[in-house]
Amino acid sequence: MNNLRQQFIEFAVKAGVLKFGEFVTKAGRTSPYFFNAGMFNEGAALGQLAQFYAHTLIDSGLQFDMLFGPAYKGITLASATAVALAAQGRNVQFAYNRKEAKDHGEGGNIVGGPLKGRVLIIDDVISAGTSVRESVEMIRVAGATPCAVVIALDRMEKSGKDDALSANSAVEEVTQAYGMPVISIGNLNDLLEYISGAGADAELNRYQAAVAAYRERYGVA
Numbered sequence: 001m002n003n004l005r006q007q008f009i010e011f012a013v014k015a016g017v018l019k020f021g022e023f024v025t026k027a028g029r030t031s032p033y034f035f036n037a038g039m040f041n042e043g044a045a046l047g048q049l050a051q052f053y054a055h056t057l058i059d060s061g062l063q064f065d066m067l068f069g070p071a072y073k074g075i076t077l078a079s080a081t082a083v084a085l086a087a088q089g090r091n092v093q094f095a096y097n098r099k100e101a102k103d104h105g106e107g108g109n110i111v112g113g114p115l116k117g118r119v120l121i122i123d124d125v126i127s128a129g130t131s132v133r134e135s136v137e138m139i140r141v142a143g144a145t146p147c148a149v150v151i152a153l154d155r156m157e158k159s160g161k162d163d164a165l166s167a168n169s170a171v172e173e174v175t176q177a178y179g180m181p182v183i184s185i186g187n188l189n190d191l192l193e194y195i196s197g198a199g200a201d202a203e204l205n206r207y208q209a210a211v212a213a214y215r216e217r218y219g220v221a
Contacts, residue, residue, distance in 0.1 A: 004052070004055055004056065004059070004185070005185065005186045005187075005190045006190070006193075006194060007052075008052050008152075008185045008186045008190075009186050009190050009191055009194040010194065011048060011049075011052070012035065012152075012153075012186070013194075013204070015039065015040060015045050016039055017035060017036055017037060017039040017040055018033065018034075018035050018153075018191070019033065019034050019035075019036075020032060020033050020034075020195075020204065020207040020210075020211075021033075021034075025127075026127050026128070027127075027159070027160075027161070028161075028162075029162070029218065031214060032207055032210035032211050032213075032214050033191065033207070033211060033214075035124075035125065035152070035153045035155075037049075037073055037077070037124035037125070037152055038073060038124075046076065046080050047080065047084070049077075049080065049152070050077075050080035050081045050083060050084035051084050052152075052185050053077065053080075053081040053084065053122065053150060053152075053185065054081055054084035054085045054087075054088055054090075055088075056150065056183060056184075056185045057081075057085070057120070057150060057183070058085075058088060058090070060183050062120070062147070062148055062181070062183065063118060063147070064092070064117075064118045064119065064120040064147050064148065065092065065093075065116065065117030065118045065119065066092050066093040066094060066095065066113055066115070066116070066117060066118075066119055066120070067081060067082055067092060067093070067094040067095070067119075067120050067122055068094070068095050068096065068097075068115065068119050068120065068121050068122065068135060068138075068139060068146075069094065069095075069096040069121075069122050069123070070096070070097060070121065070123055070131040070132075070134065070135045071096060071097050071098060071099050072099075073123065073124050074096060074121070074122055074123045074124075074131065074135075075096040077122045077123065077124065078094045078095075078096055078122045079094060079096075081094075081122055082094040093112065093113030093114075094112050094113060095110055095111060095112030095113050095114070095115055096110075096111055096112055097109050097110055097111070097134075097135075097138055098110075098111060109138075110138065110142070114142070115138070115139055115142035115143075115144040116142070116143070116144050117144060117145065118144075118145050118147040119139045119144045119145065119146050119147060120147055120148050120149075120150060121135045121136075121139075121146060121148070121149045121150070122149075122150050122151075123149065123150075123151050124151060124152050124153070125151055125152065125153055125154075125155065126149070126151055126154075126170045126171050126174055126182065127170055128159070128170060129170050129173060129174050129177075132149055132174050132178070133177075136178055146178065146180060147180055148180050148181045148182070148183060149174060149180065149181075149182045149183070150182075150183045150184070150185075151171075151182065151183070151184050151185070152184070152185050152186070153184060153185070153186055153187065153188075153191075154169075154171050154182070154184035154186070154187035154188065155169070155170075155187075155188055156169055156171070156187050156188040156189065156215070156219055156220055157169055157188070157214075157215075157218040157219055157220065158218050158219070158220055159173060165218070167220075168220065169220045171184070172220065188211075188215055188219060189215075191211065192208070192211050192212060192215065195207055195208050195211065196208045
């Protein structure tokens with residue numbers, strides 16, 4: 001695990017965003033861990049999270065012209081990441097959508113810079129891929145090109161119900177459906193490596209078997 005990914009998992013744990021125990025996911029599965037980016041809810045933590053997004057994008061070498069944050073979590077993430085990128089010498093515009101179009105003032109459902117060029121979508125995770133699909137449609141309607149998605153954590157697990165599991169994860173399905181990469185700051189493998197490592201405390205280490213079993217049942221290669 002590279003240093004940035006290790007630092008991100010540790011940061012998420014210490015911020016209380018990445019928790020361990022028993023949690024029911026949107027797919028109805030009982031997961032031994034839960035990641036809730038909504039808990040990055042104060043200035044210092046959000047600023048640090050944005051730095052992780054910015055450095056991940058810079059390290060990826062991906063070419064993009066602007067950022068797009070799907071409502072609602074993506075709004076904060078895109079805004080904060082734009083600030084972090086500017087601090088690194090990369091000043092780009094950002095935009096986000098309203099859930100309901102505004103019929104007065106400037107109107108429409110897009111706020112911020114005009115969608116143009118290669119547009120990078122920023123979100124926290126990809127579950128069913130709904131926000132990505134909606135974002136891609138809005139970007140294309142505006143005449144711009146969705147070029148990639150960046151997320152905080154890739155759960156790396158097969159989509160679908162237990163009796164009809166897909167061979168692919170939600171992230172892989174997005175890549176196949178839209179022909180664009182999905183970049184993550186960290187993923188399930190990084191998480192498991194972190195709680196299994198010598199640096200993890202005994203409280204975290206005791207979840208190693210449960211997370212490994214979950215990956216064995218639902219994980220993609």
